[in-house]
Amino acid sequence: MNQIFVKLPAMKKIFLAGILILVPTIFFNESLVFALECNIGIHDPSTIIFCDGKFYTYGTGGTSLISDDGWTWRRGNPLPRRGLAPDVIHIGDKYFLYIAANTGPTKADINLLINKTLDPNSPNYKWEEGGVVASSDGVEDCNAIDPGIFLDSNTKRLWLTYGSYFGYIRLVELDPKTGKRLNMNVKPRNVAINSEASIMIYHDGWYYLLVTHGSCCRGADSGYNIRAGRSKKVTGPFIDNMGVDMLQGGGKLFVGSSGRVIGPGHFGLFDLRDGVQRFSLHYEADLDRGGASVLDIRPLLWKDGWLVAGENLKEGTYQIESLRTGTSLELAVEGFPVGGRPVRRGPPPSVSDTTGTPANNAIPPGGGIFAGIGKPIPSQDVAEVSKQWTMGNIDIRMSNYMLQAQQKWKIEPAGNAGGYLGAPYFKITIAGTNRTLAATTGGELVALPEFTGSPEQLWRFDQLADGSWRIMPKAIPGSNQPLVLSAVGSSFATLAKFDPLSEKQRWLIKMP
């Protein structure tokens, strides 16, 4: 299927890198919703890394992207080496960046670059060559490109996986102090086959090897998809969910093409702590951006011991339900049943009455209090219902979800309000109104009559490992504490410190 591209993956990537320098200015300056903002053209992005208040990622061809908030990106300084699919890690006071170069088909080197900072404006910004840490000779069953770096938090040992289709994905150990190969005489270990963009992560007692299968570098015709296997040992064997060894082509699908994006590849983990994880990747083709290759950052979830690719929140009208209590966020106003309060009707009609369609409130066939009104009941009209609401601030509470207007929340990007890693700040309003959820002094909640864009009205949504959401205001008046939406009781919500072990701060965002 991907033979054409398997033959010359490196050339394809280099060609693409040249295109990427031009494409962003054509397509990416438009402010688009639900993809990262501004300049996000990149191919084979490295794991996103945070340095001195900024996020960085590096791609094939020496490209780099910088962001102040993780949402709005701009082009960064090129690397001194314009190689393939770099990866970067921060250990101690150094940043180790690994970048590959093909010098012939399957003949390649992975070079180490070292810097004390990633900030080009810092006086300490200076890339130093660290030498070759892995290579392939053009004959052996491996193509030494696509480095993926992994620091084992258990052992503090540093590992590098690499390889691209021609044979095996290989594993070597590096020196965490220098970033260099620990022992050149130790033969690299094969851990997977027929894939590329490998990288390892550790989670809950397992080592996971992520690789990208399928073809790259052909836009919307790219079959890229990210797969995973796992092992109790860092050295493998890495087995997929069906028991197939990745050395024999195994790999459980983690993320494939969907929606308007095609060909996801090059996984990179960004751990926000407290159980909040994101992963970076690129799509070979974003149809909304002319089929260009772009960066994305998505929530990383876990289920039954396997990674699950979360989705960034999409604009819509939602029910916001507490995982702890099962009750939903609402305005503290008197609710009215959808369709009006039920009225006790007369006895069931006689047989002769049960023909034809009931009109208005006529007793429908069957009669009685369980028969309804005999015709569809429209959804509640918020314009009508909200006439009963006070004009000023309204308290926030929680209640059983009853499809009522004060329980339906419109969640949408705030617009020009910046964002955080992978997503924009959102505003949360009662659908069909301007009633805006806001944080108050003292860490409580209120619905304001209008959205003004102030920080306490901007909300961040972080999807947690179980798929529920953590919801957090950008700012709280009079406080610098990072508090999140919390169900302190069945019928009351507040802002409180996030406890990753509690369900109080976990929310389900449901379609109403």
Place this chain on the structure above:
Amino acid sequence: MNIRFLKHIALIFATTLLLQLLQTNFKDVAAQTAPFTLTKPTTPEKVPNVDGFIQRWLILEPIAANGLTDSAVQTLVKKEQFSNQLTVIPHDGDIVNVGGAELRWHAVDTLNYNVNLFHFARAQGKKTSDVLFWVVTIINCPLEMRDVRLSVGSNAASVWWVNGKEVIGIYGDRQAVIDDGVSRRLTLKKGQNIIRGAIVNGGGATDFCARLLDANDQPIRNITVSLGEVKALSAEVKRAKANAKFQRSNAASKSERVSYSNPSIKFN
């Protein structure tokens, strides 16, 4: 007097005896009502239970009510039914006049985490449906406590005040769920703090539970509850308690679902 007449007499006697037995049985069942969960306070102070639930309250005999919606309940509790209803600190045995009826405040300790208002009202021979219960308790804090929350559950709707400030309103036909309605963060002063509640029941069972939570949502237990002087137990209540003790020992497994109907059993 013939045989037929004697049979009639015997039948009437037997029927009367059976009814008496049944009535006696109902009386016995009824007598266990209040003491099973509600007792007269016998100590000057009481600490919350292990989960922080406040188990000592002053409860006013129920007032007629109608409606559980936000507006119905708010209108009801804001309407003056007796003097200083939102500020008075009642004492056990105090009597207030509500619409011409004399209603009495009762000091009670509950054996459970909740206060069973259904039992309370039935023991008074009062209505349990479409009624409003006023409840008050006095919390003694050894020192000022910040970022405290009042946390309640009620069947059905209820409104709550702490030191005169309305802090919770939960409405509709609902069950008493622990930590259902929770106040915003508030400060309890050193010394006495007054918690006041108004619980409105529509129909069926009615009860409430309340506790205070600290800044970490943990129950507060280093407080005491005292209601002032509690009137001496009347002979009637003593009899009821003794009877209930007897019933417990003989029918401990009887369900609280049994109908209680003896209006003569009161706390004092």
